[in-house]
Amino acid sequence: QVQLVESGGGLVKPGGSLRLSCAASGFTFSDYYMNWIRQAPGKGLEWVSNINQYGSTIYYADSVKGRFTISRDNAKKSVYLQMNSLRAEDTAVYYCAKRESGDAFDVWGRGTMVTVSS
Amino acid sequence: QSVLTQPPSVSAAPGQKVTISCSGDSSNIGNNYVSWYEQLPGTAPRLLIYENNKRPSGIPDRFSGSKSGTSATLGITGLQTGDEADYYCGTWDTTLSVVVFGGGTKLTVL
Numbered sequence: 001q002v003q004l005v006e007s008g009g010g011l012v013k014p015g016g017s018l019r020l021s022c023a024a025s026g027f028t029f030s031d032y033y034m035n036w037i038r039q040a041p042g043k044g045l046e047w048v049s050n051i052n053q054y055g056s057t058i059y060y061a062d063s064v065k066g067r068f069t070i071s072r073d074n075a076k077k078s079v080y081l082q083m084n085s086l087r088a089e090d091t092a093v094y095y096c097a098k099r100e101s102g103d104a105f106d107v108w109g110r111g112t113m114v115t116v117s118s
Numbered sequence: 119q120s121v122l123t124q125p126p127s128v129s130a131a132p133g134q135k136v137t138i139s140c141s142g143d144s145s146n147i148g149n150n151y152v153s154w155y156e157q158l159p160g161t162a163p164r165l166l167i168y169e170n171n172k173r174p175s176g177i178p179d180r181f182s183g184s185k186s187g188t189s190a191t192l193g194i195t196g197l198q199t200g201d202e203a204d205y206y207c208g209t210w211d212t213t214l215s216v217v218v219f220g221g222g223t224k225l226t227v228l
Contacts, residue, residue, distance in 0.1 A: 104168030
C-alpha cells in the first residue's frame with residue numbers, strides 16, 4: 001500500500017546535526033513533489049521544505065533556510081532532510097508528505113521526533 | 119502567528135453541523151487552492167479536502183469545503199464523537215513561496 005516511513009530522529013545538542021530519511025512505497029515516487037512538515041509539541045503544523053520530482057526546484061521556510069537541506073534519490077525512493085546548526089526551536093515531530101494536486105498533502109508518514117536539548 | 123487565520127476552537131452537539139473558517143489574502147487563498155486536514159490526537163494529519171472542495175476517496179460526504187475570495191470554509195455535518203480532532207487549512211503563498219497553514223481549530227463534540 002501507499003506508505004511513507006520516516007527515520008533518523010533523536011536527541012541532539014544545540015548546534016548539532018541530524019539527517020532525516022523518508023522511504024516511500026506503493027506509488028511512483030519519481031512523479032511527485034515531496035515535502036517535510038513539522039509540528040512542535042502542542043503546536044500547529046509548520047511546513048519546512050519541498051523538492052520537485054527532479055530535485056531541481058527546492059523551497060524552504062525562512063525559519064530553516066541556510067541550515068536545512070532537502071534532497072531526494074528517486075532510485076531509492078527516498079527523500080532526505082539534512083539539518084545543521086540545530087536550535088531548541090527545531091524540536092518537533094517531522095513528517096514526510098507527498099504532494100498531490102493543488103498543493104495538497106495526500107500521504108503522510110507517522111513522523112520522527114527530533115529533540116534539540118543540552 | 120500563522121499566515122492563515124482559523125478560530126482556535128469550535129464546538130457542537132452530536133448530529134449537528136459545524137463550520138470552520140480559514141482567512142488569508144490574495145497571496146495565498148485568493149489565488150491558490152485550499153486543502154483541509156484532520157489530525158486526531160497522537161496521529162499524523164489526514165487529508166480531508168483538496169482543491170477547495172474535492173474529497174479524496176474514502177472521505178465521507180459529511181465533510182465539505184468551499185472558498186470565496188480570500189477565505190475558505192470546512193463544513194462537517196452529522197457530527198460524531200470521533201470527529202473530535204484538530205483541523206488545519208493549508209495553501210501555497212505565492213509571494214512568500216512557501217506552504218502556509220492555519221493555526222488549527224480544535225473541534226469538540228459536546
